[in-house]
Amino acid sequence: MKKICIFIAVGFVLLFISGCMGMKQQTEGNQQAVKEEKGQAKETKQTQQKEAAELDKQKWIQQKEPVALPILMYHSLSSGNSLRVPKSEFAAHMKWLIDNGYVTLSPEEAYQVLMTNSTPSEKFVLITFDDGYSDNYTKAFPILKQYGMKATIFMIEQSIGRPNHLTDDQMDEMIANRLSIESHTIHHLELNRLSKKQQEEELKGSKAFFDQRFSQRTRMVSYPVGRYNEDTLKLAKEAGYQMAVTTEPGHAKKEQGMMSLHRLRISPGLSPESFGRLIEGN
Ligand SMILES: [Zn+2]
Numbered sequence: 290m291k292k293i294c295i296f297i298a299v300g301f302v303l304l305f306i307s308g309c310m311g312m313k314q315q316t317e318g319n320q321q322a323v324k325e326e327k328g329q330a331k332e333t334k335q336t337q338q339k340e341a342a343e344l345d346k347q348k349w350i351q352q353k354e355p356v357a358l359p360i361l362m363y364h365s366l367s368s369g370n371s372l373r374v375p376k377s378e379f380a381a382h383m384k385w386l387i388d389n390g391y392v393t394l395s396p397e398e399a400y401q402v403l404m405t406n407s408t409p410s411e412k413f414v415l416i417t418f419d420d421g422y423s424d425n426y427t428k429a430f431p432i433l434k435q436y437g438m439k440a441t442i443f444m445i446e447q448s449i450g451r452p453n454h455l456t457d458d459q460m461d462e463m464i465a466n467r468l469s470i471e472s473h474t475i476h477h478l479e480l481n482r483l484s485k486k487q488q489e490e491e492l493k494g495s496k497a498f499f500d501q502r503f504s505q506r507t508r509m510v511s512y513p514v515g516r517y518n519e520d521t522l523k524l525a526k527e528a529g530y531q532m533a534v535t536t537e538p539g540h541a542k543k544e545q546g547m548m549s550l551h552r553l554r555i556s557p558g559l560s561p562e563s564f565g566r567l568i569e570g571n
Contacts, residue, residue, distance in 0.1 A: 294371055349407040356406050357540035358399060359568045360415045362552040374557050376428040383432050385561040386414060391438040391568075396469050396508045400531045403543045403550075414568065415441040415541075417534065417552065419473060419511055426459040434466050441510035443473035443534075446495045464503060471509040472499050474532075475524040479516040487520055492528040508532060522548040 350523065364372040375403040386393070392410040395403065399415045402408050416433075418425050419445035427548050433440050442463070448454040460470050474480070474491040475498070492510060499507040508531040512521065515536025525533045525548045534541070541550035553567055 360552040365422040421455045441469040446475040477513040481518040
């Protein structure tokens with residue numbers, strides 16, 4: 290009799306547990322269905338929430354003086370011309386930033402820094418690469434990943450997957466690891482030489498492409514070869530970018546205009562000390 294009682298009791302417990310699990314699975318299934326129904330709108334909302342959580346605005350420091358944001362400009366990590374920086378030098382620069390307590394920003398954070406004049410730390414930097422060379426993935430990405438640093442690559446839409454340029458898979462992997470892909474237009478043409486209509490196509494078209502390709506809000510554009518004119522400034526804003534960067538030297542400040550922010554060109558041969566002076570002087 291005692292044995293039967295135990296048997297029945299165990300049976301009830303098992304039934305109860307399996308019932309609970311079934312309910313849980315069903316709930317998860319429903320949630321999945323709802324998620325799929327809401328589609329992209331939901332994903333965008335989740336991305337925004339994630340970004341907001343990561344920023345933790347409560348701890349940001351309101352600055353008294355106008356913020357001067359160092360936006361570093363790299364291209365290829367190799368050697369051969371004044372735009373190419375060897376990997377070993379890049380590694381030394383990144384180490385200098387870490388050793389000196391710098392926080393790396395995403396484009397969204399950089400925008401908040403300039404618009405609210407508050408910062409997540411006393412030391413902050415936006416690292417950028419123009420043109421989307423393959424070595425950004427093979428050489429820069431492992432170093433950035435090792436330190437958990439954020440960086441932004443300005444990709445030319447038509448260069449994706451071309452020889453010596455980033456592939457779709459490489460960009461996806463980098464985005465999953467704190468890097469951002471922003472626009473360097475469709476064809477990398479000097480915008481100041483184009484008609485208004487052509488400029489509009491390059492700016493709007495590439496933004497629509499990157500928005501869709503990465504299910505993101507593309508926030509930044511880097512003007513090819515740093516060339517732009519009055520129309521460019523207006524069209525970039527109308528296209529929906531929050532910030533545009535040039536090759537004019539110096540720290541980025543809101544007063545320059547959000548569509549014509551300056552950058553610090555990182556040339557080859559820069560020692561970590563000179564690199565540090567470039568960033569700390571404004
Ligand atoms: Zn370029």
